[in-house]
Amino acid sequence: MPLFPTALTRDAGLAALSAFLGGPGADYAAARNTDRGRGAQPTTSALSPYLRRRLLTEAEVVEAALHAFGDEGAEKFVSEVFWRTYFKGHLETHPDAWTGTRTGRDAALARLAEEPRLRRIHEQAIAGETGIDGFDSWVVQLTEEGWLHNHTRMWFASIWIFTLRLPWELGADLFMRHLIDGDPASNTLSWRWVAGLHTRGKNYVARRDNIRRYTAEGFDPDGLDEDAEPLDEAKPPREVPLPKADTPPAGDVALLLHLDDLHPESLDLGAARVSRIGGLLAHPEGASEKVRAADESAMRDGLARAEAHFGCPAGPVSEGWAGDLPVVTAWATVGPSAEALPGDCLRLRRDWDERAWPLSTRGYSRLRGGIPKILRG
Ligand SMILES: Cc1cc2nc3c(=O)[nH]c(=O)nc-3n(C[C@H](O)[C@H](O)[C@H](O)COP(=O)(O)OP(=O)(O)OC[C@H]3O[C@@H](n4cnc5c(N)ncnc54)[C@H](O)[C@@H]3O)c2cc1C
Structure with missing residues (x-):
């Protein structure tokens, strides 16, 4: 059975949440490192x-896990959800990490055109023909299914960077095009973390023993570079202040939905009254058919729920869709949706991000220490 339904909807997400809470959630901390295949x-x-x-x-996923398993039982899962929040906050204050990855990818593509050896290794890698046990199956899974387990993503990225010696930006781009959960912040910063660029000087090295132990198939890759040094870069992404969010105006507004936030029912709109709704679809560059279909079904679902909730028409954005109304939207984090938003819309931030992002400018530990306070708030 496929891991994800054909249509990505909120109802399907709620069903997956309840299956997790009633199943693997109870054993999450102990079992999460194993990829069952x-x-x-x-x-x-x-x-x-x-x-x-x-x-x-x-917020709702964390609340459900705390309710099901208690503070202690849910701790690991909650901490993982906060990794997502951390990466988003970190990218907001280090946007060069995103733009730099694209520049690096373009430079790497130019190298492929000029360096036949690099081109051959890259072609073998993306075709799953490297001969490295595990890696070749994961490439096929990534492109066919749009999904890889977290531990496998770590091994994959590490082998790509340190054994195959391929430019990391090409690997990050491959993930963004194929992962159904492809996310500018989690993906870019995780690749940087594996490379030793996020926590500078500390890279993640994939080890044969570890892969054998944590894969159900018992993959046993020979010839990995297990002594690799971290990558370095001349100019790490500079830190910029967290951009300020807007406040919603009172009265009639047009609400713009995008792929970073499709639960408008829980967005705090203050005294604004939604009288038009538009959906803006901005796929990742070069997104696979699967990713595009997932985005489209999620947007359809978001628009249908918004129409029912606010009681006004909703549809894809088109010329003049908002009339003269002020346009409000949920905050879009650095990435394709933020780049596609009209310049004059009011961007509202959820409390969750407002509380967590100021703690996300450096390493994760500061945010981790703030989790109890964020949850109490
Ligand atoms: C190289 C690499 C690339 C990645 N690219 C992406 C990406 O494009 N999109 C993405 O959502 N995640 C990415 N991750 C993080 C992580 O692998 C996935 O979030 C996780 O595998 C999703 O599976 P899950 O929902 O079963 O996670 P669970 O273990 O059930 O965790 C619950 C939720 O917490 C968050 N989470 C868990 N682990 C992490 C993590 N390490 N970093 C950030 N958030 C986490 C996710 O939102 C996840 O749904 C990447 C990790 C690596 C090493």
Whole structure:
């Protein structure tokens, strides 16, 4: 059975959440590092495609886990959800990490055109023909299914960077085009983390023993570079102040939905009254058919729910869709949706992000320390 339904909807997300709470959630902390392989029930929640588009909000998923398992039982899962929040806050204050990845990808593509050896290794990697046990199956899973387990993503990125010696930006781009949960912040910063650029000087090295132990198939890759040094860069992304959010105006507004936030029912709109709704679809560059279909079904679902909730027409944005009304929208984090938003719309931030992002400018530990206070708030 496929891991995700054909249509990515909030109802499907709620069903997946309840299956997780009634199943693998109870054993999450102990089992989460194991990749059971394609076709098997995952050890983790597989909620990221829904969280990435906010068909489910981080707040409700965390609340449900705390309710089901208590503070201690849910601790690991809650901490993982906050990794997502952390990466988003970090990218907001280090947007060069996103733009730099694209520049790096373009430079790497130019190198492929000029360096036949690099081109050959890259072609073997994306065709799943490297001969590296595990890696070749994961490439096929990534392109066919749009999904990889977290531990596998770590091994994959590490082998790509340190054994195959391929430019990391090409790997990050491959993930963004194929992962159904492809997320500018989590993906870019995780690749940087594996490379040793996010926590500077500390890279993640994939080890044969670890892969054998944590894969149900018992993949046993020979010849990995297990002594690799971290990558370095001349100019790390500079830190910029967290951009300020807007406040909603009173009176009639047009609400713009985008792929970073498709739960308008829980957005705090103050005294604004929604009288038109438009949906803006901005797929990642080069997104696969699967990713585009997931985005489209999620947007359809968001628009249908918004129409029912606010009692006014909703549809894809078109010329003049908002009339003369002020346009309000949920905050779009650095990435394709933020780049496609009209310049004059009012951007509202959820409390969750407002409380967490100021703690996300450096390492994760500061945010982790703030989790109890954020949850009390
Ligand atoms: C190289 C690499 C690339 C990645 N690219 C993406 C990406 O494009 N989109 C994406 O959502 N995640 C990405 N991740 C993070 C992580 O792998 C996925 O969020 C996780 O595998 C999703 O599976 P799950 O929903 O079953 O997670 P669970 O383990 O059930 O965790 C619950 C939720 O917490 C969040 N989460 C869990 N682990 C992480 C993590 N390490 N970093 C950030 N958030 C996390 C996710 O929203 C997830 O749905 C990447 C990790 C690596 C190492």
